[in-house]
Amino acid sequence: MRGSPRIHAAVAGCVGWPEEVNNPQHRLRVPEAPTILMLHSRHDPANNYAWATGVHRQTRGRTVLVPYEGAGHSVYGRSDCTRDTVDDYLTDLKTPRAGSSCAAAEVN
Structure with missing residues (x-):
């Protein structure tokens, strides 16, 4: 399992738990929904990018995944591209083209 030590500790604490899982893993089904915007950092320390690609x-057909090429957990506001992508989606339901991405912002 890949991820941060904090996540490992959280998951390991559940091993052998005597209760049944109330929301077991399952394939996602999104039969009827507007296109869902997924904006995810390629280098998120808490949520691996592979998880986002798995959901996508x-x-x-129901989601558009826009990777932010930089690091960080929160992506909105990291660059003009990430902010504009989210703002355009929320205000005008404008979805980016498949294959779009946002470049990493310069670190000050």
């Missing part, structure tokens, strides 16, 4: 694969 399972919801193909």
